[in-house]
Amino acid sequence: MAEATAEQLAATTINDDGIVPKAEFSDRVPINSIISRADGGSGLAGKKARVGGWVKTGRKADKDAFAFLELNDGSCPGNLQVIVEAGLVAGELSQVVPTGTCVVLDGELKLPPEGAKQKVELRAEKVVHVGPVDPAKYPLPKMRLTLEFLRDFVHLRSRTNTISAVARIRNALAYATHTFFNKHGFLYVHTPIITTSDCEGAGEMFQVTTLLSEAERLEKELIHNPPPTEAEVEAARVVVKEKGEIVSQLKSAKASKKEIGAAVDELKKSKDTLSKLEERSKLKPGIPKKDDGNVDYAKDFFARQAFLTVSGQLQVESYACALSSVYTFGPTFRAENSHTSRHLAEFWMVEPELAFAELKDDMNCAEAYVKFLCQWLLDNCLEDMKFMADKFDKGCIDRLKMVASTPFVRVSYTEAVEILEEAVKNGKKFDNEVKWGIDLASEHERYLTEVKFQKPVIVYNYPKDIKAFYMRLNDDSKTVAAMDVLVPKVGELIGGSQREERYDVIVQRIKEMGLPLEPYEWYLDLRRYGTVKHSGFGLGFERMILFATGLENIRDVIPFPRYPGRADL
């Protein structure tokens, strides 16, 4: 059995000094532990190993005496070249050649012939497993496929070079995020996905409900088992009355305890039957409504209307106002009917929140975080970044280096508008008018970071009228302590602010914006009791991946994209 062979292999070839480490919970050796070494694996020549993976390209050679396979197991972008003798394959050698075939092989690592690209290759000694592919049916043929085409095969597209590189980069950025915040003493807080608060007061939100499925269940049930007619209910009422009269008669006739007891039991049974019938007679198919015709959400699972969160910020603030430095990293949702390359209905956000911190601290944190992410990719994902540079965006590695090493420019909103107005004066054309008070459009943001400064820019102190109620009012009473981090390639990467910690001011701001106070009472409690200066920001995680990889469409940087009309799997 394979078991024994693997253990022998482990004993004889996988050294304790870790030269060819096994995957920890498998007999195989991950391919990156062979070919991603500094020597490209050449130092392992002579060692034996079990490898497994999927064939990227395969061909037969030497009159079908051998097959050459490029094997990939997802541990790195590179492939291991494997040579398989025809005699090792049960059946046809052509079985192991098609793209997508899974093979597990025991063999010996050898130096390749001189002049070969690879530094090491595996000469198979035993074929342990073949998971075949019928090339006539396989949805991902060997030809180069467009990213758009691959979106119809989200369950298979991770087998492609691009999507697997994105998966490794995404993993690296997520781990870097947790590493950064833990290193700096932030606690990871799981804010709720299902929420009964609305952060922005107006976002288009998905509703979470059991009312529709309940209604459907009930409709089916009522077809099989219709509710009682009024006549049936009335008949049951008559029975109750009769049974009641019998009890009264027996009592006044001073009948035996036993007789009365039996009659009371009968009465009880008939009452039960009646109350069940009455209850069922009230069942109405469809969504439960209140008397005013509105949906009766008291009947919904949470006894009120519930939504998918658009941001964990408000909730995580409650933790910051107790634990000082916290962050959330989770899925957020927008039910916007956007079909652009920059919008998803489900996406991930990183939202740190810092107590005892002003806007300046917030900007420092955002800058340090973005720099850390960039440096992390350079240190831990360079092979994948090289692939992206090669195939999609020549400048992506330089961009990471620049952001990791350049101090971010900081300009106030007012200065930013002056810069843009100056540009217009000098002939620059924007689709959107530039004047103090506008929300900066993407074209303005990209002009600032890509043309004017050619480095990351933090714009701060925005007009209060274009920002949310919770942002801290500045002393000028015209602007709030908000900040956006703009980077080349994607524009706005981060949005944040110092939060309004003054009870009277925030109440005033909520009213000014025409929002009701009641839903925010808990949020106001944070200002009523032990209020503290605090600040935070949000980073759109997929935006960061677009920035890093240079890919154009957000649907390609999340494993299972959700957008209007599509939620595969």
Added chain:
Amino acid sequence: MAEATAEQLAATTINDDGIVPKAEFSDRVPINSIISRADGGSGLAGKKARVGGWVKTGRKADKDAFAFLELNDGSCPGNLQVIVEAGLVAGELSQVVPTGTCVVLDGELKLPPEGAKQKVELRAEKVVHVGPVDPAKYPLPKMRLTLEFLRDFVHLRSRTNTISAVARIRNALAYATHTFFNKHGFLYVHTPIITTSDCEGAGEMFQVTTLLSEAERLEKELIHNPPPTEAEVEAARVVVKEKGEIVSQLKSAKASKKEIGAAVDELKKSKDTLSKLEERSKLKPGIPKKDDGNVDYAKDFFARQAFLTVSGQLQVESYACALSSVYTFGPTFRAENSHTSRHLAEFWMVEPELAFAELKDDMNCAEAYVKFLCQWLLDNCLEDMKFMADKFDKGCIDRLKMVASTPFVRVSYTEAVEILEEAVKNGKKFDNEVKWGIDLASEHERYLTEVKFQKPVIVYNYPKDIKAFYMRLNDDSKTVAAMDVLVPKVGELIGGSQREERYDVIVQRIKEMGLPLEPYEWYLDLRRYGTVKHSGFGLGFERMILFATGLENIRDVIPFPRYPGRADL
């Protein structure tokens, strides 16, 4: 201004050698960097620092000349004792004393009087900020509050010792999870939250929809702006007909181009008006229905019925079958009407999936992961664990040590049933009958791990009839390669299996279970094309926290618990 003082402080007192490190993005010094040192902070006597936090207990002394405050900032369970002279406080000294008050202070660290519990205390020199509390109104008075009471104040309860300790333990377990899997070469994959697949085929799921809010919006709109009557539509039709006739007449009369053009424009306008009216006349209030009376989900946001995920397993398998070692860690949902202390409607799951791995590898991985989590808490969260041991569960630290160091017992399901039957023979009473074929009840699981073995137990090879279709059929055709990890205190902590990789067998299993094939076609593709042996498991993250802390109610170990009738914030 505070600014200058802080910078002076930083320059003069916060050493480059990190003796009193600042919070990275704030002027304050986190309290744990003072009192959680090996010397309890005594070595810092003479240093100056700015601290901020919330008053746990405060009292005035020396005829109101001083206040003594126990200050906590969430960075650790301990408090820093602070002495504030009356003259430093603008207004009444009693302002800084109430529990919950936020204060920021500059001062000097000093050795306390002999015999004091603390090793260091801060003598305030300046009060930088006070966020007051009116004790008459503060919902969390100084008295000891029950966890049940605190559930009504999820926005404030993180200020209590217990909930903040849980938050630090939860953060540590999450970071340990990412550290463990990254260390072992697993890639973190964000599986979808909104899904159109149902993992278990039957789970009670929340529906995600925009149909209800759309219907409500439309109903309001139709009240303000009712749809046209049939007469209005008919009138518009007549106009179109008339305008059309005018065009025909002008054409046959060979009128001027200009005249005809004007008439054609008129015709076009009337056609536009008609089509708008026709469209509006079709608007019906309520949920859109198909002709058969069922809800028309083609009109929903994703053009089909969508739900909140109950597990990321099936989707993450598609990534394992390309990237080999992957895991997901995210929220999952059950719309079960459970009011127990062990169920939530929203909870977090960790689900690794390993390609080239059999059940044995899966068990090895699960055991290594659980041990790693336990050791991590001992290494990184001992102060919080001591608090839990002190207040809730004397044995919790010993339990972590035992699990971290003891090899898990492994017994087959058949052996487990024999052990339970033997126990029954010897007089042990269970509420649920024991015989081969039953699903083990919690009482059985706890007997095995708490009484029989008194250590963690992995039960494997369960009867196929009580397990999911995707679990690999064993050669006996009666059992599947499933495994559950049982631990003292909570029973089942992990459930996992080797997945059925054989196309014919899994198709047979889906059919046997009466499930439709169509929704699983994508999942079958993973077996059609390059199939691979793979295995995985799921760990309920809140269960792990219950196990670690010894707390009894799952609602106390997640920041914002969701259960029937409740979804605060």
